[in-house]
Structure formats: C-alpha cells, structure tokens
Amino acid sequence: MKKTTIHDIARELDVTFSTVARALNDHPAISAATKAAVLETAKRLNYQQNKLASSLRSGRTNVIGIIVPSLDTSFFSSVVHGIERVMNENGYSMLLFQTGESLAQEQKGIETFLQSRVDGIISSVSGEVDGKEFYEQISKRQVPLLFFDRAIHELPVPSVTIDDYRAGLVATEHLISQGYKQIVHLTSDRNLTIFKERFRGYRDALQRHNLPVEEKMIYKGKLSLEFGKESVQRLMDSEIPFDAVFAAEDYTAMGALQFLLEKGIKVPDEIGVMGFANEAFGAFVTPSLSTVDQQTIKMGEETAHLFLKLIGNKDFYGSTPEHIVLDPILIPRNSSQPL
C-alpha cells in the first residue's frame, strides 16, 4: 500500500498537484468547491501530509528540541509537561533528549537537533557544561535557544528561572525566624549556578542576622537521601553543634530528617529541617517537611510562552534577551516550626 501524495489526489480530480497543495493549505485563491473536493478526496484516500517534504522545502519544521538532565526527576518531568502542553497547543512537536548530566550526551543532543532542523532548542544544561563556547554552536547557527532553570549566564540567551538566591534567603530567614541559630547547609558539589545562588541566599541571610557563616557548617556532595544521612552523621560524630539543616534538595533533607529521628532527636523541637523542591512526599511525612516550591509547571508554561513570543522575531539573536525570574514559594511545614 503506497502512501498517498498530493499527486494522487490531483490525478483523481483532474487538477494539478499545486492546486491540491494550495487547497490543503487553505490558500485564499482556491475556490470553495475545489477545496471541498480536495478535502473529500484526501480523506477518502487516507492522505497524510509528508512533513519531511514540507519542512525540507519550507525551512520550518514546527519541531522544538528539549534537553534535560533526566526525566526520572519530578522537577524536570513536570517542567517538560508544562512545555509540551503549551507548545502542542500552538502546533509544535517536541523532540526530547536526556543528557544524564553528561557533556558528551549534551553534544550529541544538540547535534541531533541541529541536523533535524528544529525550529528552536529549550535546554536545562547539565552539570558538566562550563563556559559558554559549548552552547555557542547553536547561536552561531541562528537557531533560537532558551534556557530554563539551569542557564548559562555568560550567554545572551533568554531564560526562565526561579530566583534561587531569594529562595535560599527566604528559606534561611524562615529558619532564623523560628529561633534556629546554627544552621547547616547541605548543597551539591556540581558547578551549577542554582546551587551557588541558594548558598548565597543562605549566607546573606545569616549575615543579615549577625550569625556566623562557617565552613564546617557547609557540606557539599551528591544530593541524595544518603548524602543527607551521612552529613548529619558526620556532624554528630565531630560534635559540631547545630540546630537546623537547610538542604538544597528534598531527598537530602529527608535523609537528614530520617537520620535525626532514628537517633531519637526531636524535629522540629531540637533540630529544624528545611528542604527544597517541594517533592510530593514532603507533605506526607511526619513531621511534614518544610520546603521551597519551584513552580515547575508554571516554569514550563512560561518557557513555552516566552519561546512562542520570541520565535516571531526575525532577528532572535539581535535583541537583548528577556529573562523571566519566577518567585520561589516558601512552604513552611512542621519540620521547621517548633511550637
């Protein structure tokens, strides 16, 4: 069963294929009668436009490429969910690529997208990317590029992020306002702006309230349940006094929380715990985990909307890039609020 083309429809109706093409694209200069006939025949012959041919000729694919570290993370899958919904409503398809935080994969993804002639690329860069050269291969080709959450700030590229500095600040100030004074910070060892910003917020909050910022209170590692446990274990082993833990990610906070409870320490009365990301489990655990919400779906939607707005510009890289910064939402729960 060969595939139906506009030539087949043309032959049936005894018109030329270019008339058929116009009818199918709802061209104004085609009579209603012809359009109806073409549409009917197309349906009857089970015609499906070949987008490859159409894109090759027109230079537009209506496809965008999305690069994320991993979909097996509620943060990214939720943002992608938001992006896809909006882009889809606006006639775009989405090619998806996971990097697994590897630079080689990121390179492969970009190349694939470029070769597929996507109309734009939306990326949240992996932890291994540093320097701007890497992503310049995209701007050199004049392919529209947007970052979300993890941006490369040296590059004049639009982005949608949350205010991680403010998030770190607000989270820490919340702990301080609850009476905690010796606050440990657990953060990532990856070289990512988001974590540096959260740390800056933590640091500034302490300073603002005349609390010391101490090396021994800051732990870096691979964010995870285990890292949270280990860190608290190490703190206790070295008998460093602390009365609260602010982790840059919820699983890590959860690890800390679990370890504390196992050791019979009362949370939040003796030690307060604060996470980051608003994972689903936070609301369900006991004590419920205080955290910061990143507005994931909104981030995706805003990213898509910004893309749609900018794609109209003839000169994407000529205009100064727009940066949308979403507000983090503090979600105080029981783990950080002693009576």
Place this chain on the structure above:
Amino acid sequence: MKKTTIHDIARELDVTFSTVARALNDHPAISAATKAAVLETAKRLNYQQNKLASSLRSGRTNVIGIIVPSLDTSFFSSVVHGIERVMNENGYSMLLFQTGESLAQEQKGIETFLQSRVDGIISSVSGEVDGKEFYEQISKRQVPLLFFDRAIHELPVPSVTIDDYRAGLVATEHLISQGYKQIVHLTSDRNLTIFKERFRGYRDALQRHNLPVEEKMIYKGKLSLEFGKESVQRLMDSEIPFDAVFAAEDYTAMGALQFLLEKGIKVPDEIGVMGFANEAFGAFVTPSLSTVDQQTIKMGEETAHLFLKLIGNKDFYGSTPEHIVLDPILIPRNSSQPL
C-alpha cells in the same frame, strides 16, 4: 550565513557531491584520503547533515513517537526515561506527545507522528480509547506499534505490561496473610484493563480464601488523595465494617491512610493499608506505605528493546505479536503488617 551542504564541500574539494555523500556515510568504495579530506572540510565548514532531506529520500527517520497520558506522573515519566535512554543509545530520537487522557489529543498525536513519518510508535493509551478501530489507523499504514502498560488487547500488537492480575492477587493475599478479612478495594472509574485486572486479582484472592466479595466494599472514582479520604469517610459514615484498604494507586492509599490517622485509628493495628505504584513518598511516611512496584524503568527499557528487536522484521504485522509481562514486586511495609 547559509547552511553548508554536501555541494559546498564538493566544490571546495573539486569532487562531486555524491562522492562527498558517500564519504560522509563511510561508504566502503571511497578512498581513505578522500574520506579524510571530506571529513576535514565538513568540520571546517561546520557542516551538519540535513536529516529532513536524508529521511525524505531514504524513507527512514530514525525517530519514534511516544504517546503517554501525562509526564507529570512519576510512573510515565520514569518509563519514558527508560525508553529514551535505550532508544537514544541505538540512534533513535524521540518525539513526545501527551494526551491528558483525551481521545482528541490522542488522535492529534497519532496524526502528527504519521505525518512526521516516524519509524514507529510506542503508546500507553488514554482512558478514553475504547475499541480497536482507533489504533488501526496505525497498523493500516504499516507503522510499527507497541503498547506499554496500557494496551489494547483486541489488537495484535506487541506490548510490555506488568501482570496486574497477579499484582492485585499478591497484594490482597498479603493483606489476608496478615490477618485482615474485610478488605476494601478502591479503584479507578476509568475503563482501563489495568484496573480491571487488579480488581480481578483482588476478587480471586478473596475467593481463594473463602472471603466474601461484596459490592459495598468496592469504590470507584478518580484516583487521588481526596478519593482515598472520601471513600474511607463514606465507609465510616455508613458503618460498614472493614479492616483493610487496598487502593489501586498510592495517592489514593495515602488519602485513606491520612484520614484513618486523623480519626485516631491505628494503622496497621486496627486497619491495614496497601497502595500501588511505589511512589517515592511511600517509603518515607509513617507508617511506611506497603505497595506494589511496577518496575517502571525496566518497563521502559524492555519496551525499547522489544521495539528494536521487532523493527528489524520486514513484516511487522505479519508475525504474531510478542507480549512481555513483567512481574509486579510486592513491597510490604509497615502499613500492612501489625505485630
């Protein structure tokens, strides 16, 4: 800056474009010297193959389309994660489409994929699809199709699922083995095989152990935290005696669990609770939630492997479809195990 094509490379090197094409595709009949020269020039001119042209001509896109209800669900995003990783390793790109459980969206996704000439479609059908006609538009076009998790069993299409019947059976038998005798089942009102199978397992487990299967113990609704709470509320209001709840999904189980705890009922001592899906929160809540793991990432990987295996066949629809059925893994935790 016009894009470089094989013609540009050919001109530089004073060969024909077909020599360049061959060199680029590592054709055996091209001298090493020419290949090297072509590769060097390609790199220098920043050449990127145009996959649209190549696919249009060759009839293969190396793109597969994935249809899922929503990425904002840990189950689906996790499976997609597994599919993407494997397909990507094998040179495929992935177009992603979310249906939001809507038939109209599902239709749109299929059409887009067909028009994009994907090499295959992997789908987990939405709750609104019934009958096989819908998906026959794909088989009619001879485009390889695979189902995962939610399949249409009337269609001779390969699939990767878990044994939901067994899962329901094992989960219920576990409850029975723990001494529970009046087990409520909370399930979905959607017309999906997965839920019917879980129910069948529940029913058969009761019958096997000479326990009555009663209408009043079975609640159908939109699976969610709220539905879990409501159902338990209603049970208590109508004073129907029960000693365990088996929900077909973890959030629903969590709702039931929370409501019971709020009412001062001891879980698991007075009432046992069992969920389904092994959501992250289950391990963290108190009491920890017993559940059934669906091997999501493995499901994705198996789906991809099956696809890769079958795509080789010249006659996809000629051979009897292979069905891979994964074993559900019972994860007994505290919510179902009284001392």
Place this chain on the structure above:
DNA sequence: CTGAAAGCGCTAACAT
C-alpha cells in the same frame, strides 16, 4: 483561480 516549473538536500541505482 489554476498551471508550470524549479528546487529544498539528500540517497541510491546505474554508469564509467
């Protein structure tokens, strides 16, 4: 309102 013709960038059969 419709037709004719060119060409997007590549693959692949057929030559040489």
Place this chain on the structure above:
DNA sequence: ATGTTAGCGCTTTCAG
C-alpha cells in the same frame, strides 16, 4: 574509486 542521474513530496515563485 568516482561521476551521473533521477527522484523523495512538498512549497513557492512566476505565468496566464
């Protein structure tokens, strides 16, 4: 080992 040629199925100018 390389060149020639003919499309893949469409969009888009230029004609009429």
